[in-house]
Each structure stands twice: as C-alpha cells, then as structure tokens.
Amino acid sequence: MTLRSVNLPGVGTKYEFETDKGDTVAIFFTKTGTIQMYTLQQGCRTPSAAEMTPMEARRLGNILTGAIIEAESESVEIAFSALADLRITIHTYLIQKAIAGKTIEDLQIRTKTGVTVIAVSRKDTNIINPPPSFVFETGDAVVVIGETDQLKRFEREVMVD
C-alpha cells in the first residue's frame, strides 16, 4: 500500500492509496471544508463517493481505527512512533447508576486501574481535570486517558458492578 498525496490548486488536498487487493480509496479535503471519499473497486470504472462534514469524517476515522465500541462511548488512540511506539488511548464512558454519587477518590480510580480522568461532560458543561473530590452523577460522560490494558482494568473494576 503506497499513500500518495497531491495538493490540487483551487481544490484542496488529495490522498490516494491502492489496497493489496487492488481497490483504490481516495480522500479529498476540499477548500469548501467538506471531505469527499471515493472508493473504486478493482475492475470497476466508476467510483462511488460520499461527502462528509469534518465531524463525520473524524467519526469515520475513529471507526476505521477500530476504536469505537458503542455509539456513545468512543476512543482515540494516539501513537507516537518516534517515542518507542508510545501509544496512549483516550476513551469516553457514560456513568451508570452504580457509581453515581461517588467521588474519584472513593473509587480509587488511579491506584486501582492506572487511568486518569481528564474531563467530565455533564449536560452542556465540560469540567477539565476534575479534582479527586469530584462527585459523579448518572449520565455524566467521563473522558479517561491510559494504556489499553489500564482501560480494560478500568472497565472491569470501576465501570462494571
């Protein structure tokens, strides 16, 4: 698979690659702000296209990296290939009734699982870096950061009970 990127004057940037099986995928970031994705099956002559907003394109990107588990909890994995392939995952979870009313300290999230809660989204407000005394409510969306193993532990030991 070789990725080819071209800057097309007046249009935007084009990324194109051919899969091992011979299909072609092309992505265009147009100047109008939309993103167009074309796929061309091997042997076919006309590609099919989908036009996306940047938001939709990011969503698709998350799905393709295999990170999305369910619609409302999703995750992004960041890989720093220069730093001995350091991988950090940021994941969102919805707080269920079982842990509502407890604080981050009560749940001993960091000591038990290793992950850190970096933000909480409650209705329309976002709380960045919540203090240990922060009390969860049902329906809060929490954003946690950690390694894949740590996140699995978090899911097992904190989220499920």
Place this chain on the structure above:
Amino acid sequence: MEGIVLALFVCLVLAIITKYLSIPPIPFYIIGGVLLGKSGFALVTSDEISRFFSQMGLIFLLFFMGLELKLERIASNRSAVLTSGVIDLNVNMLIGFVAAYMFGFSIIESLVIASAFYISSTAMAITSLIENRKLMMREAETVIWLMVFEDLVLIIFLAVISAGGQNPLIFLLKIAGVLAILYAIAHYGKEFLISLLDRSDELPILFTFGAVLTTASVSMYLGVPETMMVIALGAALATTDPDAFEQHARPFKDVFLVVFFVFFGITINLAGGVNMVMILSISLLAVVSKFISGLLTGIFIHESALAGIEIWGNTIGRGEFSIALAALYGSPIIATIIAAMVIVTSLVGAFTGKYCTGLRKWMAMPGRRAPHHPHTGR
C-alpha cells in the same frame, strides 16, 4: 447608492435560488444586471460608487488568483500542465480569433474576444468537479491543471496588452522593480506577517484589504498595470500564509465580485443594435471549440476520446475571467458578445457537468461502437 442596494438585493435573491438549484450564479447576476440596467427597466445606473466597488471586485478576483498561483507546484507538474494547456490554448484561441475576425472585428478586438473565448471559468470547473463528485476521475486532475495553465496565459496576456504604447524597457523595469519590492516584503517580513495574521482582532483583515488597495493604487501611480501587480502581490503573499490571506480576503472578494458582475450587466447596452446571429454563433462556437480541444486532450493525455467528453463537460463554462477581460479591454459591443457567451456557456456547462458522465457511458456502450476497453493503464 440606492441603486447598489437594489442590485445587491436582487443578487442575494438570485444567489439563494442558484445555490438551491446548484447551478452557477454568474450568468444570473449578469442577466439580473441587464434587466435592472439601461437595456432593461432602467432602475439602476452605474455611478462613482458602483464603479469603485466593481473595480474592487476585479482586483480581489485577481489577488485570489495570485494566492492560488504556486509556481513551484506548476514546475513540478510541467509535462501534464503543458500538453493539455497548449492544446486548449491553440484550439480555442484560434477558433475564437478567426470567428471574431470574420465578423469584422479588428485584430486587437479579435484578440480580446479570442482570449475571453478561450479562458474557462476556474470557479465553475472546480465547483462542477466537487459537486458532481468527480474528483477521483483521472480527467479531474487534467481539468484542474488546465485551469492553472489558463491563469498563467491570462497573466501573460494582461502583461502584453497593457504594455502596448509604452517604452517596453522602462515598462519592464518598472514591473521588475515593483515585483522585487513585493517579494522582498514577503520574504523579509514573513515572520512579522504571520504573527500579524494570527491575531484575532481587526488587524489581519485590515492589513489584507490595505495591502491589496495600496498595491493597486501605487501601481496606477507608477503606470504599471494594477491587474498584474495585485496578482503578483497574491503570489508573493502566498509564500507566507496563503490560507490566512484567502480567509481574510474572501469576504471582500465575494461581495465586490457580485457587484462587479451585476454592474457589468447593468452597463450593457443592447440599444445600439446587436447582431443576434453573430452573438449566438460565437456562443455556440464556444461550446463546440471546447469540445474539439477536450477530445484532443483526451486522446493525447488519456488515450481515449471518451475521456475528452469528461474534460469538455467540465470546462465549457466561461465566467469571471472572460467578464474581467471584457470589462478591462472590451468595447460595448464586445462586452455584449462576451456577456452572451458567458451566459450560454455557463448554463450549458452546468448541464454537461452533471450529465456528461452519462453521455460518455452511453457513447461507450457496446453495439454503438467498437467496445471501449476499460482503462487498463492504471
């Protein structure tokens, strides 16, 4: 002043309708102008203010063209740009020139008509490629580079035609001087310019507007063509942060250019007796001649005449640059011819942009002609 308000209001309505139907708005601005102006209901006449606004529209159009002009990119794609560009230039210039000359225009007039006849609308071609989801086609890239080549020809044309009558040596020296200053500012002031553009107050937009206006008026004062100098300013500033400049110049371009189009229509005078046969034949010829150049480009670049249909379908529309040439160098009769050509070709172009892929498939159907082999050369 009420005239401009009325004209802008009409344009706003037209813009909403054309965007909703996804057809190019330029021909409708011109038609709207013709109806408002002395050839129509005589509701609006051009005055000092509208002329200034129109001038701004033209200048910002050219400034934008300069921003898009990245010479190093053209150099790296030279062969692709050249072959298709030269075919397009020769075929269309020749047909346009011969047609205009045979209708009795002088050589200079025929040259102006031929240039407007030759140059497709970059805005329409690219919108057509994006909206009809054709970006992935191999022909799309050819069309895009064709537009870049046409822009370069336009710059050379502007330089040649505006040099007429001056001492060529002094003229060249003046141009070289202004160019050197512009590039020096962009080069040595790069950090300063980028930090200026990063601000979120009124400074970036004020600077962009001021730079364009200052360049235009200084070049008028020095006697060098302001059209060329604003293109050069765009190209020089493109070496700093072109996206930021595009973002800050876009509102000016969008508004003033609409004023430019509608007042171009308003100043068209149909009372002087117009030869309908001539206007129609030049307009139709404009469609046919792009068909010929498209087919040749298809054969030479993609080894398929059918690919030429795709190129033709997306490059028929003449637009902003043809009108600009008419406004700069055209007599009233030439302006009318070019306006009609823009209206006809852009409407035909909007249609072919949508349906030429279907036409191409129909042409390639077995039984209609020898079966066309699916492109094997990937």
